[in-house]
Structures are given as C-alpha cells and as structure tokens.
Amino acid sequence: MTYTLKAAHLYGDLMNTYGDIGNILAMGYYAKAVDATIDTDLISLDDPFDPAKYDFVLFGGGQDYEQTIVSKDLQTKKAPLTAYIENGGPFLAICGGFQMLGHYYIGAQGEKIPGIGALDHYTLSQDNNRFIGNITIKNAETGQTYYGFENHNGTTFLGKGERPLGNVIQGHGNNGQDKTEGVIYKNTFGSYFHGPILARNEALAKRILKLALQRKYPDADFSVLDELHEDLTKNVVIKP
Ligand code: GLN
Numbered sequence: 001m002t003y004t005l006k007a008a009h010l011y012g013d014l015m016n017t018y019g020d021i022g023n024i025l026a027m028g029y030y031a032k033a034v035d036a037t038i039d040t041d042l043i044s045l046d047d048p049f050d051p052a053k054y055d056f057v058l059f060g061g062g063q064d065y066e067q068t069i070v071s072k073d074l075q076t077k078k079a080p081l082t083a084y085i086e087n088g089g090p091f092l093a094i095c096g097g098f099q100m101l102g103h104y105y106i107g108a109q110g111e112k113i114p115g116i117g118a119l120d121h122y123t124l125s126q127d128n129n130r131f132i133g134n135i136t137i138k139n140a141e142t143g144q145t146y147y148g149f150e151n152h153n154g155t156t157f158l159g160k161g162e163r164p165l166g167n168v169i170q171g172h173g174n175n176g177q178d179k180t181e182g183v184i185y186k187n188t189f190g191s192y193f194h195g196p197i198l199a200r201n202e203a204l205a206k207r208i209l210k211l212a213l214q215r216k217y218p219d220a221d222f223s224v225l226d227e228l229h230e231d232l233t234k235n236v237v238i239k240p
Contacts, residue, residue, distance in 0.1 A: 002036065003035060003216070005038045005216065010044075010049075011062070015062030015067070017062055020060030020097075024040055030209050031213075046073065049084075055213075056090045057084065060094050060095070062097075064111075067096050081101075085185070085187075085188050088187045089215075090208055092189050094196070098156070101190060102117065102119050106154075121159050121183060125153055132150065135150045137181040138166050139165060146197070146204060148192070148193025148197050148201070150173075156175055165184055167180065168180070181193075187215075210226075
C-alpha cells in the first residue's frame with residue numbers, strides 16, 4: 001500500500017454500540033481505491049492518546065453505565081483530544097461519543113456525566129423516553145442526504161461554532177425540537193446515527209476519508225474518490 005492512515009478507536013471495548021467500528025471498516029473499504037490502508041489502535045482506559053500519531057479518531061456510542069466509566073478516564077485525555085480537534089484532525093463521534101465531546105450529558109437516572117467540552121454542546125435527559133427509529137437528514141453544504149438509525153435518551157443542544165451535520169427530514173435528531181442532527185466543527189463530525197453511518201452513507205465516508213488522506217499527504221491527488229459511484233465493484237479492488 002502506498003498510503004497508510006493511523007486511526008484511534010477510542011474506548012472501542014466499552015463504547016461500540018451497533019458495531020460503530022464499522023465506520024473504520026467502511027473507510028478502509030474506500031481507502032483501497034486509492035491504494036491506502038487504515039491501521040487502527042484501540043485506545044481505552046489508562047492508554048495515552050498522542051494527537052501527533054493519529055490521522056483519524058472514532059469515538060462510538062455506549063450505554064450510560066459505560067459512559068460514566070469512560071467519563072472519568074476521558075478527563076485525563078482532555079488536553080490531547082482537544083489539541084487534535086483544534087488542529088483539524090478528522091474525528092467521528094457517534095451518539096454517546098458525540099455527547100462526551102461536549103460539556104456534559106445528563107444520564108437517564110439524572111446523573112451528570114462530564115464530557116470534555118472540546119465542543120460547545122451539552123446534552124440533557126428525556127423523562128422516560130428515548131428517540132428510537134430510522135432517521136433521514138440533509139446536509140446543507142453538500143445537499144447530500146444521509147440515512148441512519150437513532151436510539152438515544154439524550155437531547156443535545158449545539159453551541160458556539162457548531163453547525164449541524166444535517167437538518168432532520170424524518171426522525172428526531174439532536175433534540176426533537178430544532179431539527180438539527182449531529183455536528184460539524186472543524187474536521188470533527190458528530191452524529192446520533194448508528195448503522196454504522198459511514199457504511200450506509202458512502203458520500204460522507206469518502207468525504208472524511210479524503211480529509212484524512214489529504215491532511216497527511218497534501219501533495220497527493222485523491223480526486224479518484226469523488227469519481228467512485230454506487231457500483232463500487234467496478235472501481236474498487238478488495239484485496240484480502
Ligand atoms: N447513553 C446515551 C443515550 O442514551 C447514548 C446512547 C448511544 O450511544 N446509543 O443517550
């Protein structure tokens with residue numbers, strides 16, 4: 001392989017709802033089209049996170065119990081994770097992971113689970129309710145439509161410098177009120193979508209992959225990724 005991306009799967013052993021790791025697998029699938037490979041480290045409790053080492057970070061969803069455990073450890077990684085995000089590092093945070101990048105999440109039992117405040121959103125709790133079901137959103141910048149499945153108690157409200165990943169067409173989204181879903185801040189993408197989101201949404205997978213490749217290899221040309229269409233079997237050679 002000509003190009004190698006180094007990915008960190010944050011707390012992948014504790015927060016990986018609905019196989020969120022599939023997001024890295026989906027990116028790896030498209031990466032083959034440009035002769036790139038993705039090498040993934042699991043970064044969990046007590047493991048250091050070195051922002052200079054990674055080209056992509058995935059932080060998946062989880063249950064409140066696991067989020068409580070992760071929340072404590074996450075504080076020790078607050079500075080390097082914030083530096084990575086501020087530096088334009090490509091990051092995908094799903095559901096619980098999305099919540100934890102913000103200021104806090106009030107769990108279903110009313111407990112306050114601190115995030116790291118790297119992004120300016122906060123998440124409240126619903127009374128005996130969860131948003132569960134299929135969801136469709138439209139991204140304002142690209143006009144692309146994204147499909148997913150949401151299952152969350154938390155209701156998230158975006159803050160300063162944050163724009164939504166999309167506007168809700170069908171489903172609940174961040175809070176069921178303002179029609180926003182997910183977040184984009186610099187090269188960090190957050191969403192409530194499981195599915196996993198990048199396996200179901202090719203355009204977004206390629207967008208984030210291209211960001212990561214271009215950031216690491218600024219002189220290389222990855223435009224072939226834009227030319228790949230639905231019928232990937234014609235364009236992508238899957239090597240064992
Ligand atoms: N526990 C969080 C909530 O219920 C996140 C859920 C998830 O990651 N699927 O809102």
